Amino acid sequence: MTIDRRSFLIGASLLSLTAACASPGGSSGSLKIGASLPLTGPAADVADPGHKGYQVWQSQINARGGLLGRKVEFVILDDGFDQNTVVSNYNRLISQDRVDLLIGTFSSFLNLPASTVADRNRMLYIEPSGGAAEIFSRGHTRLFFSQPGTTDTAHxxxxxxxxxxxxxxxxxxxxxxxxxxxxxxxxxxxxxxxxxxxxxxxxxxxxxxxxxxxxxxxxxxxxxxxxxxxxxxxxxxxxxxxxxxxxxxxxxxxxxxxxxxxxxxxxxxxxxxxxxxxxxxxSWHPAAKYPGNAEFVTGYREQFGQEPSEDAANSYTAAQVLQAGVEAVGRLDQDAIAAWLHANTVQTIVGPLKWDRRGVPDGSLxxxxxxxxxxxxxxxxxxxxxxxxxxxxxxxxx
Structure with missing residues (x-):
């Protein structure tokens, strides 16, 4: 599919979300997770609650001691909903910011090129949105969609x-x-x-x-x-x-x-x-009885003083999937984490998720x-x- 949206080019600005309680030795001892989000531009209204969903998970995981014993630090770049910028941002996160893990952005429009960068660098990529079939047809083995259905099944x-x-x-x-x-x-x-x-x-x-x-x-x-x-x-x-x-x-x-x-x-x-x-x-409802959902809803309300949206829940779910894989493997081995996710079911706030070899979930909206x-x-x-x-x-x- 040819995508011709080039009119939203906005320079990337760095928004580093460092945990309030730094681990011993400062940020050098933190576990860095990188993402590029459309915090400005026409998709900012989707990215803002999604960004907050990541922050709620960050606060909760750090309150429990972090991931692999390290405080989690998000490094978030703004891409202004531009494909060229999202590619530059994910390359920067990998080569300059040297993040330990990547996590996905919002929309199929951005996740399509972003996941290509991740695959080229042999890094895990879990996306909170972007269920277009095109994304899952390229043979990527470290790509996972964290909603229960894709655009092919959304109808x-x-x-x-x-x-x-x-x-x-x-x-x-x-x-x-x-x-x-x-x-x-x-x-x-x-x-x-x-x-x-x-x-x-x-x-x-x-x-x-x-x-x-x-x-x-x-x-x-x-x-x-x-x-x-x-x-x-x-x-x-x-x-x-x-x-x-x-x-x-x-x-x-x-x-x-x-x-x-x-x-x-x-x-x-x-x-x-x-x-x-x-x-x-x-993909999600605040009253769902899935494990962790009530904690997410309460945490979001306390942190931001408003009700969480589906976009917030989807980003929180992506972080849950990432956490499950990392904790199960016990080390930052991208291939091992991907292999574990392909072989196991993860309990999330949108229900149990399991994936086929393409990273497509087996579920329904x-x-x-x-x-x-x-x-x-x-x-x-x-x-x-x-x-x-x-x-x-x-x-x-x-």
């Missing part, structure tokens, strides 16, 4: 819900940002729904820097779909809902990727009453829906936090 929870309806929507519209993490799920949903006889009345892809969605919202209103599928990342998810409100069109069923899971920003952006009945798929101001799990039944599904989206609140 399944919502597709299964619609397939099981006794009265399915007759028409559908498809809209998505030009990004590998949205292209695939929307394409898969469209193929599935057309196979069920749901007629497509509108389809549109838009550039990542799109700000005004009024023309698109008008086109959707004129096509009048019963079902709207929107492949969104973050800000664009709320912006499309705002545009639909302005043109006065409410689909009977609305599904968006990623954006509705941002519990701290999405309801404020669209208006809390307007979140009602919106579907999304996610959760189907979620906003109900009464809360993001609830509606499927599978074994993980549900809501008693039922809201079948039809109410009109936008004025």
């Amino acid at each position: 399944r929870p919502f597709a299964g819900y619609v397939e099981g309806l006794s009265r399915r929507p007759a028409t559908a519209a498809y809209l998505h940002q030009d990004d590998p993490s949205t292209d695939v799920p929307v394409r898969n949903l469209r193929k599935t729904f057309e196979g069920l006889g749901i007629r497509t009345v509108y389809g549109q892809k838009y550039p990542p820097d799109t700000k005004n969605f009024d023309a698109i919202a008008n086109a959707i209103r004129q096509s009048g779909p019963a079902l709207l599928v929107h492949g969104a990342l973050e800000v664009d998810g709320a912006a499309v809902v705002q545009a639909l409100q302005r043109v006065g069109f409410t689909p009977e069923i609305l599904y968006q990727t990623r954006a509705p899971s941002s519990v701290n920003t999405y309801p404020k952006a669209v208006g809390e009453p307007n979140t009602e009945a919106i579907f999304t798929a996610g 959760l189907l979620m829906q906003w109900q009464a101001g809360k993001l609830e799990v509606v499927a599978p039944a074994s993980a549900a936090t809501a008693a039922s599904v809201i079948a039809s989206k109410p009109s936008w609140a004025t």
Whole structure:
């Protein structure tokens, strides 16, 4: 896939997160973990909670004495959501900062080149996001995805819900940002729904820097779909809902990727009453009973005074996976840690994770829906936090 986003070049700035309690001998005795994150630029709203998730894990592991008896120090560089910069940053982390371990960044767009740098240097690379199939098709053996599903399987929870309806929507519209993490799920949903006889009345892809969605919202209103599928990342998810409100069109069923899971920003952006009945798929829920989840949620609240988002949970999970491998092997042997992860299941806050030879997890995402101001799990039944599904989206609140 050719990716042509070159307009966000921003010089890297170093943000060194040193543990509050330094180990004897100072930072030279610390265990350094390096990452490049899009802390500025169009993906900063995703990277900020993800960054905080790493910090929560750092605080907790250091409170227990660190990793392999050494305090953990994160070395974080800002790439401004630029592919050239993310490559330079990971090369710098390895050759200049001489970090002991690497950990992944956010989006398939950045993880694709970043993981190539890691593989070239024979280093472990655990990514918190970026489930595009392209990433796992290159034969990398030290690459692991720390969510329970990838973009290839992300459509399944919502597709299964619609397939099981006794009265399915007759028409559908498809809209998505030009990004590998949205292209695939929307394409898969469209193929599935057309196979069920749901007629497509509108389809549109838009550039990542799109700000005004009024023309698109008008086109959707004129096509009048019963079902709207929107492949969104973050800000664009709320912006499309705002545009639909302005043109006065409410689909009977609305599904968006990623954006509705941002519990701290999405309801404020669209208006809390307007979140009602919106579907999304996610990897994590704060009420999940998986080991360590309650500790993560409490730690995040105490450290940052807000509720954790899925992005924060995903980065925390990546750190959990890294920790499990390092502690099991007992030394910083990149190949040995990768071999152990390939052969074992790791218990995380998104559930048990195990991987195939490509680093693809064997699992599935959760189907979620906003109900009464809360993001609830509606499927599978074994993980549900809501008693039922809201079948039809109410009109936008004025």
